[in-house]
Amino acid sequence: MRKFLKWGLVVGLFALVIAFWVNYPKLNLITGFAAKNVCSCVFVANREIESIEKTDNGFSPVKYATNRVNFDQQSATATILGLKPRTAVYSPNTGCTLLPEGEKEGGVELIPNRRAEAQVEPYPYGEGEPLSGEISGVDMASLTQAVNKAFEGEVIGEEASRAVLVLYKDQLVLERYTSGFSAETRFQGWSMTKSLMSGVFGVLHKQGRIDLEQDHLFPEWEDDERRGITLNNLLQMNSGLAWEEDYTTISDVTRMLFQSEDMSRIPMEKELVGTPGETWLYSSGVSNLLSEYLRTRFQSHQEYLDFWYEELVDKIGMHSMVLETDLSGNYAGSSYSWATARDWAKFGLLYLHRGQWKGEEILEESWIDYTTTPAPDSEQKYGAHFWVNSGGQFPDVPRDMFSANGFQGQHVFIIPSKDLVVVRFGLTESPEFDINGLLKGIVAAVE
Secondary structure (H helix, E strand, O other): OHHHHHHHHHHHHHHHHHHHHHHHHHHHHHHHHHHHHHHHHHHOOOOOHHHHHHOOOOOOOHHHOEEEEEOOOOEEEEEEOOEEEEEEEEEOOOEEEEOOOOOOOOOOOOOOOOOOOOOOOEOOOOOEOOOOOOOOOEOHHHHHHHHHHOOOOEEOOEEOEEEEEEEEOOEEEEEEEOOOOOOOOEEEOOOHHHHHHHHHHHHHHHOOOOOOOOOOOOHHHOOOHHHHOOHHHHHOOOOOEOOOOOOOOOOHHHHHHHHOOOOOHHHHOOOEOOOOOOOOOOOHHHHHHHHHHHHHOOOOHHHHHHHHHHHHHOOOOOOOOEEOEOOOOOEOOOOOEEEEHHHHHHHHHHHHOOOEEOOEEOOOHHHHHHHOOOOOOOOOOEOOOOEEOOOOOOOOOOOOOEEEEEOOOEEEEEEHHHOEEEEEEEOOOOOOOOHHHHHHHHHHOEO
16 A cells, blocks of 8 residues: 555656646746736736736646735836746836846836827817717617626626626717726727727828838848738738647647737748748737838838827827737737727727828728738738628628737727727637627617
């Protein structure tokens, strides 16, 4: 019996050693995610660390990280059993930036110029109180029921949704927030940042500063077939470049987000495995290549930093928005942007009105058409860094709907045929969360 017990302990210990050996390289990614997320949620969204650890970081294996916030230095550090310490540092101008393993300070202070004058007119075109009173064409009882249903159930210790907001015919008809969140809370868009960046490209296109058929995009590609990849191919995510978008292991996307000082480097080095213009593959790497390409369109880095705000974000009054950068100073176009639900809805409203904002053309109508045209080989679900419903992915929602979507169920839905913009934030996405049901209920409640 003792012999069996002895061998059992040896086998168990050996198994633990093997498990630790296999997972040790992942610790850097786990602590990187934990530190970055805690830093941004605390300093950008003004939330309490207890809530962040319970919910945003409350999934395995991230929940095993130990997090410490330094309010004096405005930073957050995460470790696992004291190993692989990662620190993210905060700037009021560009949010939180993740530092290399073991480093506690660094980076260059970047200060984008902002035009953040508050507009006194009622929301959504200003920062004033939304218009009140009865809204023609809306069944408020049915709309309230549909929105309330989106909060039913529990996800990692909180209601199923954090925020739902509905704009109908340019008027805020309903918004609801779960406990701890409000109209003043900044929410991370995750991959909704991709759609925002698409809008920045749209502004450049209107100004005649980019050509969608431009190839020879980067010097690193000049000596091989990648030189034939066009800007259009990158925007439609059919570049043909290899990419692994897996957040559960050490992959292209996790190494890019949590181990790279310059997020364009890893995708820049990927080989061509498909046919540009024909092979569709969702890739956050492509988005950060686009951010790098954007930077090359300007004579100085400061112009690049300013342009996103001056020509799009602040121009439509998204004054709460914070765009975060990597250590190279480029905006993380794949993932890192924060704004209130109300400001995210303004972004949707710009597209609902086909690029017009208070009588000014921000984006050309042709750019909206381009944005919402399904990319080849995308099964009619993806346009130019926007998702589309052309193929009926959401069967009970009009086919003209298109949306900015982000990790864990962040959404800005634009439904032109119903004059609707719907914003939803949460911690879970389709199919775990019934997006089709939410939108079906909202659409049925309006004329």
